[in-house]
Amino acid sequence: MGQVLHGSARTTEVVRRAIQHSQESLKALAKRHGINEKTVAKWKKRSFVHDAA
Numbered sequence: 001m002g003q004v005l006h007g008s009a010r011t012t013e014v015v016r017r018a019i020q021h022s023q024e025s026l027k028a029l030a031k032r033h034g035i036n037e038k039t040v041a042k043w044k045k046r047s048f049v050h051d052a053a
Helices: 013-021 026-033 037-045
Strands: none
Touching (some): 013 026, 013 037
8 A cells, every 4th residue: 555645745755754854955955856945844844744634
């Protein structure tokens, strides 16, 4: 059984974990993963990687 994502989710737990552990800038991470900088900032702040939905 695979990972179940929220209907609007653009990232996986693997990507979220990589974001949380990276020292790159928000801009660089957003570009690397094809997501908005605000989304990167959100995952940087969180202590978990699963969907909150």
